[in-house]
Amino acid sequence: MSVVGPSAAGWRPLGRGDGVNVVVRALVVGVPPLAVAATWAAAGRGRPVVVVAAAALGALCARRSDRHVGLVVVALVGVNWVATVDDHTTPWSVVVACLLGVFHAAAAAFGVAPPAATWTRAMGRRWLRRTAVLMAASGGTWLVVATLDGRAGRGRALVLVAALALLTAGALWAHGRPADEQGI
Secondary structure, three states: OOOOOHHHHOOOOOOOOOHHHHHHHHHHHHHHHHHHHHHHHHHOOOOHHHHHHHHHHHHHHHHOOOOOHHHHHHHHHHHHHHHHOOOOOOOHHHHHHHHHHHHHHHHHHHHOOOOOOOOOHHHHHHHHHHHHHHHHHHHHHHHHHHHHOOOOOHHHHHHHHHHHHHHHHHHHHHHHOOHHHHOO
16 A cells, blocks of 8 residues: 555645655655766766656655655666766765665655654654764765775775675674664
Protein backbone atom coordinates (compact mmCIF):
# COMPACT_ATOMS: atom_id res chain seq x y z
CA MET A 1 0.00 0.00 0.00
CA SER A 2 1.32 3.41 -0.86
CA VAL A 3 2.10 5.86 1.92
CA VAL A 4 1.05 8.62 -0.42
CA GLY A 5 -1.90 7.29 -2.36
CA PRO A 6 -4.66 8.95 -4.34
CA SER A 7 -6.93 9.18 -1.31
CA ALA A 8 -4.23 10.81 0.83
CA ALA A 9 -2.66 13.21 -1.63
CA GLY A 10 -4.99 13.59 -4.58
CA TRP A 11 -2.89 14.48 -7.58
CA ARG A 12 -0.54 16.78 -5.69
CA PRO A 13 2.97 15.23 -5.60
CA LEU A 14 3.80 16.83 -2.23
CA GLY A 15 0.77 15.43 -0.43
CA ARG A 16 -0.72 16.69 2.80
CA GLY A 17 0.50 16.81 6.35
CA ASP A 18 2.56 19.18 8.42
CA GLY A 19 5.22 21.50 7.03
CA VAL A 20 7.98 18.96 7.54
CA ASN A 21 6.21 16.45 5.28
CA VAL A 22 5.91 19.04 2.55
CA VAL A 23 9.60 19.97 2.84
CA VAL A 24 10.68 16.32 2.81
CA ARG A 25 8.62 15.61 -0.29
CA ALA A 26 9.91 18.77 -1.96
CA LEU A 27 13.45 17.48 -1.36
CA VAL A 28 12.56 14.15 -2.99
CA VAL A 29 11.24 16.00 -6.04
CA GLY A 30 13.91 18.72 -6.24
CA VAL A 31 17.18 17.05 -5.29
CA PRO A 32 17.54 14.58 -8.21
CA PRO A 33 17.59 17.36 -10.86
CA LEU A 34 20.09 19.25 -8.69
CA ALA A 35 22.33 16.16 -8.60
CA VAL A 36 22.17 15.90 -12.39
CA ALA A 37 22.90 19.64 -12.66
CA ALA A 38 25.95 19.18 -10.39
CA THR A 39 27.10 16.39 -12.69
CA TRP A 40 26.66 18.76 -15.61
CA ALA A 41 28.75 21.39 -13.78
CA ALA A 42 31.48 18.82 -13.02
CA ALA A 43 31.74 17.70 -16.63
CA GLY A 44 31.08 21.01 -18.33
CA ARG A 45 28.49 19.27 -20.44
CA GLY A 46 25.24 17.41 -19.99
CA ARG A 47 21.93 16.44 -21.46
CA PRO A 48 18.81 18.41 -20.53
CA VAL A 49 16.68 15.29 -21.02
CA VAL A 50 18.43 13.68 -18.04
CA VAL A 51 17.49 16.65 -15.83
CA VAL A 52 13.87 16.30 -16.94
CA ALA A 53 13.94 12.53 -16.35
CA ALA A 54 15.42 13.04 -12.87
CA ALA A 55 12.70 15.56 -12.01
CA ALA A 56 9.94 13.26 -13.30
CA LEU A 57 11.32 10.28 -11.39
CA GLY A 58 11.67 12.39 -8.24
CA ALA A 59 8.02 13.43 -8.52
CA LEU A 60 6.99 9.82 -9.08
CA CYS A 61 9.03 8.76 -6.07
CA ALA A 62 7.31 11.39 -3.91
CA ARG A 63 3.97 10.17 -5.20
CA ARG A 64 4.61 6.44 -4.82
CA SER A 65 6.97 5.93 -1.90
CA ASP A 66 6.29 2.19 -1.67
CA ARG A 67 7.78 1.51 -5.10
CA HIS A 68 11.42 1.14 -6.07
CA VAL A 69 11.46 4.41 -7.99
CA GLY A 70 14.07 5.81 -5.59
CA LEU A 71 16.48 3.10 -6.73
CA VAL A 72 15.89 4.13 -10.34
CA VAL A 73 16.61 7.76 -9.39
CA VAL A 74 19.92 6.80 -7.75
CA ALA A 75 20.83 4.58 -10.72
CA LEU A 76 20.05 7.38 -13.18
CA VAL A 77 22.23 9.88 -11.30
CA GLY A 78 25.03 7.33 -10.88
CA VAL A 79 25.08 6.16 -14.49
CA ASN A 80 24.86 9.76 -15.68
CA TRP A 81 27.87 10.62 -13.48
CA VAL A 82 29.98 7.72 -14.78
CA ALA A 83 29.02 8.42 -18.40
CA THR A 84 29.54 12.19 -18.20
CA VAL A 85 32.35 13.04 -15.78
CA ASP A 86 35.93 12.22 -16.73
CA ASP A 87 37.63 13.39 -13.51
CA HIS A 88 36.16 11.16 -10.81
CA THR A 89 38.19 12.89 -8.08
CA THR A 90 36.60 16.27 -8.67
CA PRO A 91 35.11 17.94 -5.58
CA TRP A 92 31.79 17.89 -7.43
CA SER A 93 31.62 14.19 -6.55
CA VAL A 94 31.11 15.21 -2.89
CA VAL A 95 28.29 17.54 -3.94
CA VAL A 96 26.54 14.79 -5.90
CA ALA A 97 27.10 12.26 -3.09
CA CYS A 98 25.63 14.65 -0.53
CA LEU A 99 22.65 15.40 -2.76
CA LEU A 100 22.02 11.67 -3.17
CA GLY A 101 22.32 11.32 0.62
CA VAL A 102 19.70 14.02 1.13
CA PHE A 103 17.44 12.36 -1.45
CA HIS A 104 17.84 8.97 0.24
CA ALA A 105 17.21 10.36 3.73
CA ALA A 106 14.16 12.31 2.58
CA ALA A 107 12.68 9.35 0.70
CA ALA A 108 13.31 7.09 3.69
CA ALA A 109 11.86 9.64 6.11
CA PHE A 110 8.53 9.99 4.37
CA GLY A 111 8.43 6.28 3.62
CA VAL A 112 8.24 5.38 7.31
CA ALA A 113 5.29 7.54 8.32
CA PRO A 114 1.86 8.29 6.90
CA PRO A 115 1.49 11.62 5.10
CA ALA A 116 -0.60 13.14 7.87
CA ALA A 117 1.96 12.24 10.57
CA THR A 118 3.34 15.10 12.62
CA TRP A 119 7.10 15.15 13.03
CA THR A 120 8.48 15.87 16.47
CA ARG A 121 11.61 17.93 16.96
CA ALA A 122 13.43 14.82 18.20
CA MET A 123 12.58 12.94 14.98
CA GLY A 124 13.78 15.84 12.85
CA ARG A 125 17.04 16.16 14.79
CA ARG A 126 17.66 12.42 14.52
CA TRP A 127 17.20 12.41 10.72
CA LEU A 128 19.31 15.56 10.31
CA ARG A 129 22.15 14.09 12.41
CA ARG A 130 22.14 10.86 10.44
CA THR A 131 22.21 12.78 7.17
CA ALA A 132 25.07 14.96 8.44
CA VAL A 133 27.08 11.84 9.37
CA LEU A 134 26.52 10.50 5.86
CA MET A 135 27.68 13.78 4.32
CA ALA A 136 30.78 13.86 6.51
CA ALA A 137 31.62 10.29 5.48
CA SER A 138 31.18 11.28 1.82
CA GLY A 139 33.61 14.15 2.26
CA GLY A 140 36.10 11.91 4.08
CA THR A 141 35.88 9.27 1.38
CA TRP A 142 36.50 11.86 -1.33
CA LEU A 143 39.49 13.21 0.61
CA VAL A 144 41.08 9.75 0.79
CA VAL A 145 40.40 9.05 -2.91
CA ALA A 146 41.70 12.48 -4.01
CA THR A 147 44.81 12.06 -1.86
CA LEU A 148 45.57 8.65 -3.29
CA ASP A 149 44.81 9.57 -6.91
CA GLY A 150 47.87 9.21 -9.10
CA ARG A 151 49.99 7.63 -6.36
CA ALA A 152 51.38 4.16 -6.70
CA GLY A 153 52.94 1.70 -4.34
CA ARG A 154 52.29 0.11 -1.00
CA GLY A 155 51.47 3.36 0.74
CA ARG A 156 48.28 3.70 -1.26
CA ALA A 157 47.02 0.26 -0.30
CA LEU A 158 48.00 0.82 3.33
CA VAL A 159 46.07 4.09 3.55
CA LEU A 160 43.02 2.48 1.92
CA VAL A 161 43.08 -0.50 4.32
CA ALA A 162 43.53 1.83 7.32
CA ALA A 163 40.62 4.01 6.18
CA LEU A 164 38.36 0.98 5.70
CA ALA A 165 39.37 -0.42 9.09
CA LEU A 166 38.63 2.94 10.73
CA LEU A 167 35.20 3.16 9.06
CA THR A 168 34.40 -0.44 10.05
CA ALA A 169 35.48 0.16 13.66
CA GLY A 170 33.38 3.32 13.82
CA ALA A 171 30.32 1.54 12.40
CA LEU A 172 30.71 -1.37 14.83
CA TRP A 173 31.14 1.02 17.74
CA ALA A 174 28.07 3.03 16.79
CA HIS A 175 26.02 -0.09 16.09
CA GLY A 176 26.87 -1.62 19.46
CA ARG A 177 25.52 1.37 21.42
CA PRO A 178 21.83 1.87 22.10
CA ALA A 179 20.24 4.69 20.07
CA ASP A 180 19.76 6.72 23.27
CA GLU A 181 23.51 6.79 23.92
CA GLN A 182 24.36 7.53 20.30
CA GLY A 183 22.21 10.62 20.20
CA ILE A 184 21.00 9.41 16.82
